[in-house]
Amino acid sequence: MRRQLPISAVIKQHFKEQSSIYLFVFVLFLMGVIFGAIIVNSMNASQKEDLYYYLNRFFGQVAEGKVASSAEMFQQSFSHNLKYLGLMWVLGISIIGLPVILVMLFIKGMVVGFTVGFLVNQLGLKGFLLSFISVLPQNILLIPAFIIMCSVAISFTLKIIKQLFVKRSNNLEAPFSLFARYAMIFIFIGALALAASGFEAYASPYLMKNVVELVSK
Numbered sequence: 001m002r003r004q005l006p007i008s009a010v011i012k013q014h015f016k017e018q019s020s021i022y023l024f025v026f027v028l029f030l031m032g033v034i035f036g037a038i039i040v041n042s043m044n045a046s047q048k049e050d051l052y053y054y055l056n057r058f059f060g061q062v063a064e065g066k067v068a069s070s071a072e073m074f075q076q077s078f079s080h081n082l083k084y085l086g087l088m089w090v091l092g093i094s095i096i097g098l099p100v101i102l103v104m105l106f107i108k109g110m111v112v113g114f115t116v117g118f119l120v121n122q123l124g125l126k127g128f129l130l131s132f133i134s135v136l137p138q139n140i141l142l143i144p145a146f147i148i149m150c151s152v153a154i155s156f157t158l159k160i161i162k163q164l165f166v167k168r169s170n171n172l173e174a175p176f177s178l179f180a181r182y183a184m185i186f187i188f189i190g191a192l193a194l195a196a197s198g199f200e201a202y203a204s205p206y207l208m209k210n211v212v213e214l215v216s217k
Helices: 007-017 019-042 045-064 070-094 098-123 125-134 136-165 175-202 204-215
Strands: none
Touching (some): 007 019, 019 098, 019 136, 045 098, 070 136, 070 175, 125 204, 175 204
């Protein structure tokens, strides 16, 4: 009987075997972040003023407590993240969706880079503090979730292609086992998204209110 490896050993083996994919995905995400920051610098003064106007309105609403309830924010955040991650998961099964997965990850990085870049560009050190409080905490969980999901989707797609076109079955994993593991990873990713959305909905508004009051002084 084949000995069952502990979970820690399985995870370590997974990252070791897929290290090249994870490196590629991480670099792609980083390129998206850099591109998002570049977009901020390429905007003209009028565009920056318009965005800053809406940002100030949002700051005013946060300071006055005129934001959506925590429960509503949690539902919207979790629904958005789960749909985004779920689409990446489904595209991994479709095989032909591989380029779309890469584009989605790049866009995610670009949004993060643009958000942080714009806050820092307009508010300097205070903007960095605001982005540190409002953007970083949930993204500590979300960014790894997106990177893992993208990497696993790529790996799954490549394995499916191998199943379809490589006839030697002795070294290939059973399709059901392959799919079951892919589904389990998505459940784990969903748990990360759940935790991130919970922090974004219940902790971030309180932290942002304190920081916004500091920024407005």
